[in-house]
Amino acid sequence: MKIMVIVAHPNLNDSEKNQALLSELRKQPDTHIRDLYQEYSNWSINVEREHQLLIEHDRIVFQFPFYWYSCPPLLKKWFDDVLTFGWAFGPEGENLKGKEFMIATTTGGSENEYRAGGRNWFTISEYIRPIQSTIARCNGTFLPAFVCYNSSADALKDEAKRYAEFVRNSQTTLAQ
């Protein structure tokens, strides 16, 4: 299975958590990791190239720090530009059918805070519904998300291992 990890961090070089998560993933075979903000520092997304890369991969992971209960803006632009009518959805827009998509995000808040009655009110699954719906509209399979809640530098090593395993072996539980 060919995996593409699209990392959308406005400043990956200064990142602690997202960098830590990538450390184990970089050792995995058949895993193409990309830094979206570095590739498109001018914010001009090459749609044809993105389409080609999507066709070449089976599982696509969107990795990003959770910003204002959502994703950083360049990733939103990527969705807007790349998932085009007639290619990703609509008549003959079946290029993403059968592909798997996953979100991997890091938070400042703790898991305890992301629940009804908690400091952040809702779960991450609830916050990422717009992306889940986008993938569903494009006939992709939306896998459960990987969430790295606020964790210490020590815990991050284990999180990186958990992440590498999750990205490779996660499976949909739909219709099982």
Ligand SMILES: Cc1cc2nc3c(=O)[nH]c(=O)nc-3n(C[C@H](O)[C@H](O)[C@H](O)COP(=O)(O)O)c2cc1C
């Ligand atoms: C603009 C901005 C918005 C943020 N919004 C949230 C948020 O809504 N929820 C949250 O848990 N953390 C939020 N954070 C904290 C980041 O998610 C956290 O710093 C990041 O996941 C750490 O990863 P990094 O070390 O790779 O940068 C925000 C941080 C910034 C800079």
